[in-house]
Amino acid sequence: MYPAQLRPARSPRAARFALAALLLGAVGALPGAPLQAREMPEAGSATEARKPNVVILATGGTIAGAGADASNSATYQAAKVPVDKLIAAVPAMANVANVRGEQVFQIASESFTDAQLIQLGKRVSQLLKQDDVDGVVITHGTDTLEETALFLNLVVRSDKPIVVVGSMRPSTAISADGALNLLDAVTAASSKEAVGKGVLVTMNDYIQAGRDVTKRTNIVPSAFSSQWGPLGMVVEGKTYFFRAPYKRHNTSSEFDIDTIDSLPLVAIVYGSGNMFPGAYTAAVDAGAKAIVNAGTGNGSVPGYLVDTLKDVRQKGTLVIRSSRVGDGFVLRNAEQPDDKYDWVVAHDFNPQKAKILAAVALTKTSDTKELQRIFWEY
Numbered sequence: 001m002y003p004a005q006l007r008p009a010r011s012p013r014a015a016r017f018a019l020a021a022l023l024l025g026a027v028g029a030l031p032g033a034p035l036q037a038r039e040m041p042e043a044g045s046a047t048e049a050r051k052p053n054v055v056i057l058a059t060g061g062t063i064a065g066a067g068a069d070a071s072n073s074a075t076y077q078a079a080k081v082p083v084d085k086l087i088a089a090v091p092a093m094a095n096v097a098n099v100r101g102e103q104v105f106q107i108a109s110e111s112f113t114d115a116q117l118i119q120l121g122k123r124v125s126q127l128l129k130q131d132d133v134d135g136v137v138i139t140h141g142t143d144t145l146e147e148t149a150l151f152l153n154l155v156v157r158s159d160k161p162i163v164v165v166g167s168m169r170p171s172t173a174i175s176a177d178g179a180l181n182l183l184d185a186v187t188a189a190s191s192k193e194a195v196g197k198g199v200l201v202t203m204n205d206y207i208q209a210g211r212d213v214t215k216r217t218n219i220v221p222s223a224f225s226s227q228w229g230p231l232g233m234v235v236e237g238k239t240y241f242f243r244a245p246y247k248r249h250n251t252s253s254e255f256d257i258d259t260i261d262s263l264p265l266v267a268i269v270y271g272s273g274n275m276f277p278g279a280y281t282a283a284v285d286a287g288a289k290a291i292v293n294a295g296t297g298n299g300s301v302p303g304y305l306v307d308t309l310k311d312v313r314q315k316g317t318l319v320i321r322s323s324r325v326g327d328g329f330v331l332r333n334a335e336q337p338d339d340k341y342d343w344v345v346a347h348d349f350n351p352q353k354a355k356i357l358a359a360v361a362l363t364k365t366s367d368t369k370e371l372q373r374i375f376w377e378y
């Protein structure tokens with residue numbers, strides 16, 4: 001047996017094969033693929049000194065998905081493979097960190113509720129307070145990964161690396177992307193440069209800011225990007241950062257998961273032509289404390305619905321103008337007189353991210369000036 005530092009490492013590509021082979025073995029499909037050797041990481045990589053301790057919190061998703069056949073890249077069951085198998089399938093992680101896993105949930109991320117978000121946030125916070133934990137990786141479905149990444153960015157008061165990772169193809173698929181994404185996540189979570197950078201997302205070789213990143217296509221491994229660009233890349237077990245986040249996050253945040261036990265209901269109403277008032281009033285009737293208007297263009301509100309939204313606000317529910325466009329940002333008093341109607345604008349947060357920020361902000365204040373400040377600052 002080699003000492004840990006001298007053990008032959010596997011290339012990311014080999015790691016990918018290894019995961020597919022292991023999991024296909026588990027579901028009775030293809031035989032394993034050969035593994036290649038890889039040189040030791042270069043000087044300056046995370047493995048040089050003491051290896052960091054990284055905990056992988058597994059929540060399910062496609063990264064833990066399994067299909068009937070290697071050709072099934074889109075038809076499969078999410079949340080099948082347990083964390084121990086995910087770890088065993090990427091032995092190259094042992095070159096960058098001492099890794100252990102915890103199975104927090106085993107669900108597809110579209111099934112996440114606030115209860116899961118809070119439970120996960122509290123566990124991340126608890127772990128990062130421990131001296132023997134240097135970073136946390138969360139394996140997650142990609143559908144709501146961007147919401148969880150933003151949530152943790154807002155509420156976990158720690159500078160230690162937090163990396164959220166998923167995959168677009170199940171572990172059993174040809175050219176599955178999960179193993180490399182996971183190796184990259186552990187590499188980022190082990191990296192000193194990741195300290196204080198906010199929650200990160202490693203997908204498709206890139207390191208993205210959890211605040212900004214969004215899922216833009218539903219099929220290919222390059223699904224995640226941000227209008228403000230990635231922060232860097234992970235290449236062969238080493239992180240390369242080129243930018244740092246500017247907005248308030250984690251230790252500079254005024255929110256703290258340790259004091260949050262529930263989140264208020266926030267609804268999103270999707271803008272289009274030919275809308276109807278009931279979409280908004282139903283949200284109020286359901287108890288929504290805020291409605292994010294995923295408006296057309298500049299977060300616009302149809303003229304025939306302005307009175308409905310003024311009424312919604314007067315009755316106590318907040319109105320937050322975001323845009324269904326995806327990129328760009330909504331300006332105050334552009335298209336609609338927000339000051340006059342006491343509405344808030346979501347700045348550059350897309351509707352699903354605006355929903356998370358609104359819910360978190362509402363745990364502290366329902367004052368619209370304060371909420372608007374929060375939307376500018378985070």
Ligand SMILES: NC(=O)C[C@H](N)C(=O)O
Nearest residue numbers: 061062108109141142143
């Ligand atoms: N690629 C994925 O992970 C999609 C899956 N529906 C999930 O979010 O769990």
